[in-house]
Amino acid sequence: MKSPIPDYLQRVLEKARPFNTGAPASYIDVLAKADTSRSAVAVATVDGSVYSAGDDDVEFSIQSISKPFVYALAIQDQGVDRVLEKVGVEPSGDAFNRLSLEAGTNRPMNPMINAGAMATHALVVSSDATMEQRVDRIVEALSRLAGRQLYVDEEVYAAELKDANRNMGIGYMLKAAGMISCDPQEAVRGYIRQCSINVNVRDLAMMAATLGNGGVHPVSGERIMPQESARQVLSVMTTCGMYNASGEWIATVGVPAKSGVSGGIIGSLPGQLGLAVFSPNLDQRGNSVRGVAMCKQLSRDMGFHMM
Ligand code: DON
Known part of the structure; x- marks a missing residue:
């Protein structure tokens, strides 16, 4: 039927x-x-x-729909406690592109805003992994979830990177706050590649x-x-x-x-x-x-x- x-x-x-x-x-x-x-x-x-x-x-x-899945990967790679040291779980009540660091802990409020998503991205594989290693792991994991091979859309990536001043600013603030240990530009570029998967x-x-x-x-x-x-x-x-x-x-x-x-x-x-x-x-x-x-x-x- x-x-x-x-x-x-x-x-x-x-x-x-x-x-x-x-x-x-x-x-x-x-x-x-x-x-x-x-x-x-x-x-x-x-x-x-x-x-x-x-x-x-x-x-x-x-785009941002990658965030929950990369959060799952970070938890898998680092354990939930380590992820919670760097990213909170409270709603920010603010726009997704605000810095929204939590008073007291300095953590981005949650992994669904850009700041939290970048800190999460930087935890995938390990804190000293390269951008390529992180992005490869993310593309592979998202492809397994989708049930077919997915790819980064290079045109979208280039377009977003060209105007990424705000996200770059957030990346540097995260570094200053001790929430990422890698180079901030690497974290932002990797995060933008993650968002550009079709x-x-x-x-x-x-x-x-x-x-x-x-x-x-x-x-x-x-x-x-x-x-x-x-x-x-x-x-x-x-x-x-x-x-x-x-x-x-x-x-x-x-x-x-x-x-x-x-x-x-x-x-x-x-x-x-x-x-x-x-x-x-x-x-x-x-x-x-x-x-x-x-x-x-x-x-x-x-x-x-x-x-
Ligand atoms: O960080 C950005 O601006 C984008 N790559 C993703 C943002 C996004 O999808 C927010 N969603 N509403």
Whole structure:
């Protein structure tokens, strides 16, 4: 029997189509030129089925959606206690590109803001690894999660690096605060390469489903991360994943999530599924306008809210 799910996802997509206010990220010129008519949605269940609709094979740079997965890698490579010495777990309530160091500890508030993501990136493999070693490890791990080989989009990388003054500034502040031990420029360049890895919504849904499945890949059955790492990552996504819209998101959609400036959003419902949406126009807080509309609809229709 044909599954009704793809037709349902198509309806979700069409319903959200008129919600196309906002604008693509303007501070990275490749993203500013994105085709704003595009949108896509995908759902992957923890038993390995993937359903999708719309521009589901269109690739876009993963951007901040890389952050939870790299956080999981840092925990795997250094242990959670060492990671917690360098990056906190409290929502900052501020924009993602603010420094947001915690009073007293000097740690970036959480791994989902840029400062925290750079400090997290610098912990992957080991504190004295090279940028190439870290990026190779990240590309390999994200590819295993997606179930296919992923690549850094060199055009996106070059475009972001060209205007990376703010992130470079954050990198130097992290070094001054003792939160990274490597060269700050290496940490920022590696972090930008991590953000420039291309994915589509089907890849992201599978990656999110792996988190929702406690770290076991739904298709390969491979344990990609320990259960405790998946729990830590989902906890931080719950409180910090949608930046300064995290509170409103968890009250309305009710799913641990992460957004990125290229217009993607992932959600992971523990024990059930991973979902991913994509559309480039963003709201004031950097979240995809149609993407948020689709997630709200899915949550209402399917009862995804955790409560
Ligand atoms: O650091 C940056 O500005 C980007 N590479 C990633 C930021 C991002 O996706 C924030 N998301 N809303």
